[in-house]
Amino acid sequence: MERFEHSVCITGIGMSDVGRRLMRDPLGLTLDACLDAIADAGLEREDIDGLSTYPGGMVGMGMSGGGVIEVEDVLGVKPRWFNGGMELAGQTGSVATAAMAVASGYCRHVLCFRCVWESSYQAMVRSGELKPPGGAGAGGDMQWRLPFGASSAANWIAMLASRHFHEYGTTREQLGQIPLNARRNAELNPRAVYRDPLDLEGYLGARMITTPFGLYDCDVPCDGAVAIVLSHVDAARDTRHPEPVRLEAAGCQISERPSWDQADLTHEPLLEGAARSMWERTDLKPSDVDVAEIYDGFSFNCMCWLERLGFCPEGEGGRFVEGGTRIARDGELPLNTHGGQLSAGRLHGYGFLHEACVQLWGEGGERQVAGDPQVAVVATGGGAPGGTLLLTRA
Numbered sequence: 477m478e479r480f481e482h483s484v485c486i487t488g489i490g491m492s493d494v495g496r497r498l499m500r501d502p503l504g505l506t507l508d509a510c511l512d513a514i515a516d517a518g519l520e521r522e523d524i525d526g527l528s529t530y531p532g533g534m535v536g537m538g539m540s541g542g543g544v545i546e547v548e549d550v551l552g553v554k555p556r557w558f559n560g561g562m563e564l565a566g567q568t569g570s571v572a573t574a575a576m577a578v579a580s581g582y583c584r585h586v587l588c589f590r591c592v593w594e595s596s597y598q599a600m601v602r603s604g605e606l607k608p609p610g611g612a613g614a615g616g617d618m619q620w621r622l623p624f625g626a627s628s629a630a631n632w633i634a635m636l637a638s639r640h641f642h643e644y645g646t647t648r649e650q651l652g653q654i655p656l657n658a659r660r661n662a663e664l665n666p667r668a669v670y671r672d673p674l675d676l677e678g679y680l681g682a683r684m685i686t687t688p689f690g691l692y693d694c695d696v697p698c699d700g701a702v703a704i705v706l707s708h709v710d711a712a713r714d715t716r717h718p719e720p721v722r723l724e725a726a727g728c729q730i731s732e733r734p735s736w737d738q739a740d741l742t743h744e745p746l747l748e749g750a751a752r753s754m755w756e757r758t759d760l761k762p763s764d765v766d767v768a769e770i771y772d773g774f775s776f777n778c779m780c781w782l783e784r785l786g787f788c789p790e791g792e793g794g795r796f797v798e799g800g801t802r803i804a805r806d807g808e809l810p811l812n813t814h815g816g817q818l819s820a821g822r823l824h825g826y827g828f829l830h831e832a833c834v835q836l837w838g839e840g841g842e843r844q845v846a847g848d849p850q851v852a853v854v855a856t857g858g859g860a861p862g863g864t865l866l867l868t869r870a
Contacts, residue, residue: 510701564863655819
């Protein structure tokens with residue numbers, strides 16, 4: 477099979493300041509990350525001929541720091557191709573789409589970016605500086621959820637986790653190893669929001685949010701932006717990194733009903749297709765992966781991805797992470813080496829892609845995985861269509 481993925485590589489990464497309630501202009505955060513990524517690739521703004529983002533323009537609730545139009549206008553680039561929107565294979569679906577554009581010859585260097593400013597937005601709503609969106613009564617699926625107080629993805633995913641506990645004997649002590657591992661890694665990440673030590677007693681003693689999730693099972697709203705430069709392999713020789721990160725395979729398939737409650741109720745929906753289709757596009761196997769950067773909007777998101785990606789059998793996620801040794805930085809599957817969204821901050825998908833490149837380039841500092849990692853998997857999406865990327869060293 478001729479694969480579009482093999483025509484592209486990641487040549488630069490960038491990240492803005494990350495923190496709680498930075499109270500900075502979100503477009504400014506986006507531009508910081510974009511300029512950082514362009515410089516990291518050793519390129520100039522005029523070299524960028526494509527833009528791609530998720531979820532697009534200035535959507536509400538602090539979920540975007542600018543879309544293609546705002547970024548193009550301020551950066552002054554003239555993209556030959558651009559893309560922005562929400563109906564993609566996870567947040568990194570914008571990267572997979574950009575890879576197709578590059579492989580087709582439409583452009584040579586695409587700037588992909590993502591920004592959130594949820595933490596400042598929430599503070600501004602509480603102070604009265606901003607008004608939350610309002611209007612007519614709920615429609616769609618929400619008309620069935622709100623009467624029962626199930627207004628958040630935390631509630632919906634917690635119900636799936638409870639079913640997993642019931643069917644497979646999963647325990648909170650097992651699930652807790654995912655946030656505990658994230659915190660241990662975050663302690664070594666100077667950009668992480670939460671770096672204070674966390675033990676099992678502290679995890680179990682934290683206030684409950686929605687059964688079986690406690691406080692530390694939920695990711696950390698923050699402000700920050702991430703950008704990457706995706707280049708054609710023929711153009712990579714003009715960039716700074718002597719070994720660009722290669723895109724080995726992308727998974728974008730939807731194989732289940734696109735709903736929170738109409739698929740397998742023991743797992744988060746819309747992950748299975750993305751995982752399976754990625755492995756179908758490569759000769760590599762789960763056992764070849766050196767680093768896993770996997771979406772953890774909630775700890776159970778991450779457990780579901782571990783099962784769907786084939787790192788353990790279905791229903792065995794709890795036993796796979798039990799004790800935390802397998803998923804530690806020195807374990808058989810180093811997981812979320814920057815602290816994930818549970819401790820490093822909810823950069824909504826792109827943070828995992830950034831960390832995968834950091835690890836493959838050997839730039840992780842104190843948190844760098846030993847043994848010169850060559851293969852990394854990135855999985856994004858939590859309840860919405862999921863997406864996967866398999867990355868390798870050139």
